[in-house]
Amino acid sequence: MNRFIWPLLAFVALLVLLAVGLSLNPRDVPSPLVGKPAPQFSLPLLQAPEQTFSPSEMRGKVWLLNVWASWCVTCRQEHPLLVDMAKKQTVPLIGLNYKEVRGDGSIDLAKLPPGSEKRQVIERAGAWLAQHGNPYTLSVLDIDGRVGIDYGVYGVPETYLIDKEGIIRLKHTGPITAEIVSGKLLPMIADLSK
């Protein structure tokens, strides 16, 4: 009996290790930005491109930054949740429209008439929000994805929770789900809003 107990235990340990490994999400890379100040930027607004928005304007408020694009399929999946949150007016939700035109694999940037990218970005992003509903307090345009790099964006959609001092408290990569909203986002927002 004793002869078999150790190989069996080793086997069970291996099984547990592999099961844990399989259940982990490889896209869930811990972000080094959590606990650090949200990178500053100044980007044009979708609704009023001659104006700009900067995260410093949100000082003293708990807010969400959501990275989205009309070509992003999983954004559609999480969109109803965002619309729902916006209706309840939980916290300001700022949209970061990420590489609206050049991120779309079906568009060859080199073939676009020069200088037309920004106009196309505004048209496409605006049309998408008109169709699916606009949960954003405002959306800013990250046309070339440069601000996305500062925020470590690597898979749209991504959502950041930023506190009153402008510190990133949570980063979620991929579509948010109802469980994440009720289990993580709302409790954290309530805690940070105190």
Place this chain on the structure above:
Amino acid sequence: MSRLLLILFLALLVCSGPSVRAGEAAPLVADEATEKRLVAISSELRCLVCQNESLAGSQADLANDLRREIRSLIKAGKSDSEIMSFMVERYGDFVRYRPPLKGSTLLLWFGPAVLLVIVLLTLLRYLRQRERTIAAQAMTASEQQQATALLRDTDPRQGTS
């Protein structure tokens, strides 16, 4: 025979089709030193979109953006370690193929070696124990006699008795 060769030749032609039709290689970039450094740095970095590809080898959109970013950092006169920390600040240690040695990565660096030592020690202990058991179960004189008799009986050179 010649027919077989022809078929082989045709098959080869079909297989090499796409590369025959592919465009010419892009001309070498003007600044060769920058490109060399770019390749050296980006080979050390992981593309976060296709996690098993390096930033140098990936054709993902983000990899293109990041290579462009690294190129402009090189042109701005940043050192290799400055560029590395630029990437780590944004994407974490995971972006490096060789993570730094620190508390949270100790298991990653030494885990396999520790595991090997444990396995070797276990094996050694098992072998010693087995040796001891064999030595402890030495045959008695009568058993020895029985064994020799059996061996003699079945030895073909002795013939059947």
